[in-house]
Amino acid sequence: MADSEDIFGADFLRRLQALEAALLRLRGSAGEGVARRGRSQGNADFRGNRPYAQGDDIRRLDWNAYGRLGRLYLREFERERTEHVTLLVDQSLSMAAGEPPKHAAARRLAAAIGYLALAGGGSAALAGQPAIEGQARFPRLLDALRAASPLSGASLGSALAALAALRRAPSDLFVISDGLEPAEAFAPLAELTGRRTQVTLALLLAPQEFSPPLAGPVLVTGAEENETLPLNLDADLVAAYRQELDRHLADLALLARRNGWTLAVADSAADVSSLLLGELALGAP
Amino acid sequence: MNLLSPAALSLLAAVPVLLWLALRRARPVVLAAGTLLIWRRVAARAPAPAARRHRLDLLLWLALAALAVGALASARPVLPGAAPAPVVAVYVERLLPSGEDPQLPQVRSSAEREGGGAALEFFTAGGAEGMTALNPGTLAAELAQFEAASRHASARLLFLATPEPAAARLGRVLPRLPKPLPGCVFNIEAGRERLVVRSSAGPVTVSGAVPAGSSVRNGEAVLEFTPGAGDISVRDGLGREYILSRRELRVGLGPDWSGANHKALFAALQATGDGLPDLWLGAREGTPAVRVNAGEVADLSGAETSFDSRHPLFAELPLAGLDFVADNRLLPADSSVQPVVTASRRGEVLGALVTVSADGRVVRFAGDPFARAPVTAGALLLDNAIGVVMGVRPSRRPAYETNGPVLPSRRAALAVPFEPTGALELRAAPPAVTELAPLAAVLAALLALGAALASAGSVRNPG
Numbered sequence: 001m002a003d004s005e006d007i008f009g010a011d012f013l014r015r016l017q018a019l020e021a022a023l024l025r026l027r028g029s030a031g032e033g034v035a036r037r038g039r040s041q042g043n044a045d046f047r048g049n050r051p052y053a054q055g056d057d058i059r060r061l062d063w064n065a066y067g068r069l070g071r072l073y074l075r076e077f078e079r080e081r082t083e084h085v086t087l088l089v090d091q092s093l094s095m096a097a098g099e100p101p102k103h104a105a106a107r108r109l110a111a112a113i114g115y116l117a118l119a120g121g122g123s124a125a126l127a128g129q130p131a132i133e134g135q136a137r138f139p140r141l142l143d144a145l146r147a148a149s150p151l152s153g154a155s156l157g158s159a160l161a162a163l164a165a166l167r168r169a170p171s172d173l174f175v176i177s178d179g180l181e182p183a184e185a186f187a188p189l190a191e192l193t194g195r196r197t198q199v200t201l202a203l204l205l206a207p208q209e210f211s212p213p214l215a216g217p218v219l220v221t222g223a224e225e226n227e228t229l230p231l232n233l234d235a236d237l238v239a240a241y242r243q244e245l246d247r248h249l250a251d252l253a254l255l256a257r258r259n260g261w262t263l264a265v266a267d268s269a270a271d272v273s274s275l276l277l278g279e280l281a282l283g284a285p
Numbered sequence: 286m287n288l289l290s291p292a293a294l295s296l297l298a299a300v301p302v303l304l305w306l307a308l309r310r311a312r313p314v315v316l317a318a319g320t321l322l323i324w325r326r327v328a329a330r331a332p333a334p335a336a337r338r339h340r341l342d343l344l345l346w347l348a349l350a351a352l353a354v355g356a357l358a359s360a361r362p363v364l365p366g367a368a369p370a371p372v373v374a375v376y377v378e379r380l381l382p383s384g385e386d387p388q389l390p391q392v393r394s395s396a397e398r399e400g401g402g403a404a405l406e407f408f409t410a411g412g413a414e415g416m417t418a419l420n421p422g423t424l425a426a427e428l429a430q431f432e433a434a435s436r437h438a439s440a441r442l443l444f445l446a447t448p449e450p451a452a453a454r455l456g457r458v459l460p461r462l463p464k465p466l467p468g469c470v471f472n473i474e475a476g477r478e479r480l481v482v483r484s485s486a487g488p489v490t491v492s493g494a495v496p497a498g499s500s501v502r503n504g505e506a507v508l509e510f511t512p513g514a515g516d517i518s519v520r521d522g523l524g525r526e527y528i529l530s531r532r533e534l535r536v537g538l539g540p541d542w543s544g545a546n547h548k549a550l551f552a553a554l555q556a557t558g559d560g561l562p563d564l565w566l567g568a569r570e571g572t573p574a575v576r577v578n579a580g581e582v583a584d585l586s587g588a589e590t591s592f593d594s595r596h597p598l599f600a601e602l603p604l605a606g607l608d609f610v611a612d613n614r615l616l617p618a619d620s621s622v623q624p625v626v627t628a629s630r631r632g633e634v635l636g637a638l639v640t641v642s643a644d645g646r647v648v649r650f651a652g653d654p655f656a657r658a659p660v661t662a663g664a665l666l667l668d669n670a671i672g673v674v675m676g677v678r679p680s681r682r683p684a685y686e687t688n689g690p691v692l693p694s695r696r697a698a699l700a701v702p703f704e705p706t707g708a709l710e711l712r713a714a715p716p717a718v719t720e721l722a723p724l725a726a727v728l729a730a731l732l733a734l735g736a737a738l739a740s741a742g743s744v745r746n747p748g
């Protein structure tokens with residue numbers, strides 16, 4: 001399990017705690033939880049007032065209380081007690097590619113999202129597994145993620161189809177994948193959207209997948225297909241590759257817009273914190 | 286050309302090594318991808334470079350070519366050319382001066398027959414039309430020159446007047462003439478009393494002299510005559526004529542040459558007093574001259590004489606019969622003249638007794654040694670003195686001046702036909718070759734330079 005120990009080390013956990021604090025500051029400023037496109041304002045409840053302190057957001061001043069009491073109070077909100085996130089980590093063999101491997105970054109991201117959900121009083125579950133509640137049970141989530149390594153024969157489409165086949169659709173679904181699947185593989189997500197599932201699609205691509213090297217004659221070996229493709233990686237071919245990749249990502253972005261999904265595309269070598277504070281927190285196409 | 290030379294072998298051995306390294310370098314690398322989803326779309330747009338998978342790059346080609354050409358240069362390749370036509374060097378012994386030799390055309394024809402189509406190069410002493418000149422000399426000297434000048438030739442032919450054993454080692458020896466020259470005069474000795482003519486056997490006509498005897502031995506005729514008073518004509522069997530003109534010494538006598546001894550010496554000279562003098566004796570003016578009593582009176586009692594015995598004045602001279610101090614005269618000191626005899630007393634030089642002028646045209650005697658010397662000693666001294674001032678002693682002066690063509694050598698005049706000796710062995714001349722190694726080396730260097738440039742270019746543009 002050296003691989004799992006690496007991806008969920010002590011340093012990673014410390015960074016999760018820092019991430020939580022950062023998100024709390026973000027929440028305090030926005031007056032709500034994690035701001036994501038499509039998420040309704042009604043998911044946060046009014047908790048009460050507290051005296052104004054220097055530096056507080058004046059947009060949250062409770063003017064009615066000021067009129068009644070003659071002193072400045074701030075309005076405070078609380079997220080829904082019942083927030084439940086479902087994490088689906090793509091376990092197809094394509095996630096094993098990349099340097100570092102994409103599946104490591106995917107599982108770190110899933111752990112971070114689960115941690116934040118548990119820290120906020122909600123629950124988290126890997127797709128098809130029981131939900132975990134309470135921050136103290138976060139290690140169980142990590143254990144489940146450690147076991148979610150790439151498998152031969154696994155595919156994102158079949159995982160999504162299995163999820164859609166469940167009687168009860170997840171309320172808040174995070175799909176973490178490289179997205180290198182045909183568009184029809186995402187059809188079950190559209191069906192889940194119809195069942196009021198909030199979908200967040202996080203696509204992680206390795207740096208080499210964004211910018212293949214000008215390596216000259218190469219044999220491109222596909223982990224999923226177990227096949228090789230002879231290609232000459234010159235400047236023209238690499239440019240053609242990037243065009244095809246951009247076109248594929250554009251198709252997915254169009255699909256996401258049509259279905260109201262939150263879509264983020266990130267580099268698997270990027271830090272999880274920056275992903276959560278950037279692409280996912282502030283919204284993506 | 287030898288590709289088995291160590292340098293060529295080592296360069297050739299490097300070729301497969303370089304090829305192996307290049308193929309290893311050119312082998313496509315494996316690029317691991319998660320899925321071929323995107324790549325297949327790309328491959329559908331661009332044809333797979335299967336043919337280029339093992340493409341050998343420019344650097345490799347240049348390096349391989351440089352190695353191969355370097356190996357070729359190390360093997361010293363040559364471009365064979367056509368074998369040059371064999372050359373036969375022909376030595377022709379000179380018989381008569383150029384233009385008078387009657388047999389040169391026959392020699393050329395004979396050489397062409399013997400040469401069998403080979404290119405002929407002719408050599409002869411003094412040169413002739415179409416012939417390379419050798420320095421005239423003895424036959425041995427001319428053959429040595431011919432041998433040195435004809436080293437490049439495939440074979441040698443030698444046309445000699447008479448057989449010469451030393452020539453046989455050089456090549457095939459042929460007779461210069463098909464038959465002897467008739468009456469070819471090669472020597473004329475003309476004295477006042479006797480004329481001797483030497484020639485090959487044959488008709489020789491002499492006019493102006495009376496036959497005194499003749500002999501023929503081994504084809505050489507010796508004819509003796511008594512000269513007449515006038516000129517003599519000698520015509521040989523080839524029609525060549527030699528005119529012998531009588532030469533008499535004309536002497537002018539001065540006042541100091543009037544004694545009995547003086548007259549006897551003059552008579553011994555067989556000279557004449559007619560005409561413009563060739564020489565002055567006892568005169569105080571005129572050159573060339575032998576002057577006497579030219580000194581001034583001096584006390585020479587007990588004086589000794591000293592002289593350089595190697596001077597021509599004393600050649601074959603019995604000095605004991607001569608007395609240079611008896612007249613008690615010394616020549617005045619003159620730094621411009623060469624003292625020949627000096628007087629000294631107890632080691633002290635008193636002065637010159639005999640001097641020779643700077644131009645050698647005047648001999649001065651302080652006294653007159655001819656007046657009292659024995660006739661024989663006086664005649665020898667006078668013969669030597671005249672020889673000093675005129676360049677030739679009267680006793681050695683030819684009585685006749687010979688005018689006519691140059692006399693051939695004895696060998697030439699006595700040339701006889703003989704059986705050819707030796708064989709004409711035409712050595713096959715090595716074919717001319719063009720060395721290609723320098724050109725190949727330059728080409729290899731250029732290829733290596735190109736490889737270096739290609740390598741530098743690939744470093745600037747990796748991938």
